[in-house]
Amino acid sequence: xxxxxSPAPLEAAIPTRTPExxxxxxxxxxxARRLAADFARGAALRDRERRLPWDELxxxxxxxxxxxxxxxxxxxxxxxxxxxxxxxxxISAADGSLGQIPQTHYYALEVLRVGxxxxxxxxxYGRVLxxxxxxxxxxxxxxxxxxxxxxxxxxxEAWRVDGRKFYCTGALYAHWIPTLVMTEEGGRDVSYLxxxxxxxxxxxxxxxxxxxxxxxxGSGSVSFDGVRVEAQWVVPFLASFERxxxxxxxxxxxxxxxxxxxxxxxxxxxxxxxxxxxxPWIDAKVERASEDPLAIQQVGEVAVRLRAAEAxxxxxGRIVDAxxxxxxxxxxxxASIAVAEARVRTxxxxxxxxxxxxxxxxxxATLDDLGLDRFWRNARTHTLHDPVRWKYHAVGNxxxxxxxxxxxxxx
Numbered sequence: 123x124x125x126x127x128s129p130a131p132l133e134a135a136i137p138t139r140t141p142e143x144x145x146x147x148x149x150x151x152x153x154a155r156r157l158a159a160d161f162a163r164g165a166a167l168r169d170r171e172r173r174l175p176w177d178e179l180x181x182x183x184x185x186x187x188x189x190x191x192x193x194x195x196x197x198x199x200x201x202x203x204x205x206x207x208x209x210x211x212x213i214s215a216a217d218g219s220l221g222q223i224p225q226t227h228y229y230a231l232e233v234l235r236v237g238x239x240x241x242x243x244x245x246x247y248g249r250v251l252x253x254x255x256x257x258x259x260x261x262x263x264x265x266x267x268x269x270x271x272x273x274x275x276x277x278x279e280a281w282r283v284d285g286r287k288f289y290c291t292g293a294l295y296a297h298w299i300p301t302l303v304m305t306e307e308g309g310r311d312v313s314y315l316x317x318x319x320x321x322x323x324x325x326x327x328x329x330x331x332x333x334x335x336x337x338x339x340g341s342g343s344v345s346f347d348g349v350r351v352e353a354q355w356v357v358p359f360l361a362s363f364e365r366x367x368x369x370x371x372x373x374x375x376x377x378x379x380x381x382x383x384x385x386x387x388x389x390x391x392x393x394x395x396x397x398x399x400x401x402p403w404i405d406a407k408v409e410r411a412s413e414d415p416l417a418i419q420q421v422g423e424v425a426v427r428l429r430a431a432e433a434x435x436x437x438x439g440r441i442v443d444a445x446x447x448x449x450x451x452x453x454x455x456x457a458s459i460a461v462a463e464a465r466v467r468t469x470x471x472x473x474x475x476x477x478x479x480x481x482x483x484x485x486x487a488t489l490d491d492l493g494l495d496r497f498w499r500n501a502r503t504h505t506l507h508d509p510v511r512w513k514y515h516a517v518g519n520x521x522x523x524x525x526x527x528x529x530x531x532x533x
Contacts, residue, residue: 141253142186143197147205150190154212157185162216162387166493169219172337174329178220179255179295182213188224189251191231196247203372203446204439207379211435214383215390218500219338221383223292225376226258229531230300232372233315237362242354246317249298257296259287259318259344272346274303274314280353283316283324283346293327294340296320301346302359313360316351324349335496335503363529366454368445371461373531375442377507378435378464384504385428385472388479388497395483396421417482424475431471434464455526458533462513469510472501508532 144150161178168175182188191206192198201209206228214221227250234246250256262271262285272285283303293299299318304311318325324347331342362369400411408414438460445457476498480487487494516533519525527533 139184139253141184141189141251143251144186144190144199144201146199147201150187150199150201150205150209151212153185153187154209157182157187158212158216161213161220165217165220166496168217169337169496170490170493174294174338174340175217175220175223176295178217179223182220182224183253183255188227188253188255191228191235192247192250193235196243197251198247202439203375203442204436207375207382207435207439210376210379211383211386211432214380215387216383218380218384218387218496218504219336221380222336222339222504223295224255225373225380226260226292226300227256227296228376229369229373230256230258230298230315230317232369233300233357233359233362236367236369237358242357245354246298254297255292255295256317257290257293257299257320257340259290259293259299259301259346261287261289261302263288271304272301274305274316274351274356277350281316281351281356283318283349283351286343286345288343289331289341290327290344291339291341293320293344294329294342299325299344301344303356315357315359317355317357318346318349318351322349322351333503335499335501337499363531366449366451366529368442368449368454368457370529370531370533371438371442371445371454371457374458374461374465374508374533375435375438377504378431378438378461378468380504381465381468381472381501382428382431382435384497384501385431385468385475388472388475388501389424389428391494391497392421392424392475392479392482395479395487399486400482400484411482411484420478420482424471424478427467427471427474431464431467434460434467438464451526454529455520458527458529459517459520462516462527462533465508466510466513466517469505473498473505476501 190199190201194200210221234243275282297320299320301316301318303314303316326345328343397412402408402411402414406414411417441460442457445453479494516527
């Protein structure tokens with residue numbers, strides 16, 4: 123696969139129109155459902171040919187959904203986390219990549235809500251409501267030594283950023299790239315989130331994500347070579363985890379919603395295949411596959427597992443809402459555990475739904491022109507973000523020993 127440096131002209135990422143303003147949770151879900159119906163039609167082709175979804179992202183942004191977590195006092199809808207999770211799941215059912223792209227956008231807004239100054243919140247909330255998107259440059263490969271990580275250094279009244287990041291989901295399509303940076307303060311390394319303009323001199327975005335799933339998320343590399351960043355674009359990050367905040371469970375809730383949506387999409391693709399194209403097994407002695415009692419049982423199992431995952435995601439969203447309203451050590455721990463429980467179930471439910479699709483639909487489902495393998499590839503790729511075994515450990519340790527889970531973005 124050819125690598126593309128800064129693959130679209132910068133003007134392609136400039137908002138073409140002011141987004142619609144979504145006013146409440148009901149409207150947000152209705153808009154997501156309408157968009158999902160449009161996005162689903164081209165999902166298989168985008169995945170097969172790795173067509174970057176610029177037009178779809180413009181429609182997604184213009185819909186107003188990228189601004190729904192902006193607080194009401196700043197002009198946004200301030201929707202509940204239960205609603206946000208449903209929006210993400212709805213889009214992910216149509217196209218897993220499109221559902222994942224704004225995950226770090228919402229994450230950056232949560233970091234701003236928790237740790238940003240009033241002036242930073244006014245500025246960046248305003249940019250989002252005007253149609254600008256946040257990507258991310260958080261992860262690095264193989265750099266355990268803090269001195270080698272992406273650094274933030276003083277440059278007069280501003281800062282300079284130097285380093286290289288990978289797994290930068292959404293950066294390809296972003297106007298701003300929130301970047302995890304390290305700097306030395308008082309003899310120790312401290313982390314910040316620097317909001318770097320995509321078009322800043324010294325920023326290079328490389329489209330080198332070649333995972334077999336989530337293929338058009340733009341999760342490649344970003345490098346920074348002496349990139350100037352204004353002081354007001356730098357938000358505390360480490361401090362947001364030294365005290366109880368909802369940044370970690372909020373991020374994980376969105377991952378759970380993505381997995382739930384991919385599982386829903388696989389299940390929805392299974393049903394018409396079984397009804398209309400699959401052949402019944404000879405020993406079932408029925409005319410249609412939809413009358414095969416063992417097929418009926420398996421469809422029921424997948425449905426129940428998805429409904430259980432859905433219920434846990436909704437419950438987790440409500441508990442994260444409560445922790446945001448009154449964050450303390452116990453409420454944030456409860457939110458983390460609730461989200462860990464949801465992620466365990468959405469991981470297994472999405473993988474199960476994507477696998478059963480082929481077991482139930484039969485060999486015809488493997489035909490390349492249908493593109494049904496994307497559900498399993500997307501589920502398998504996205505569920506690798508954080509190990510489920512450690513979520514089971516956190517949940518068990520909490521109930522058995524009253525041990526509060528660690529505060530970080532991966533639990």
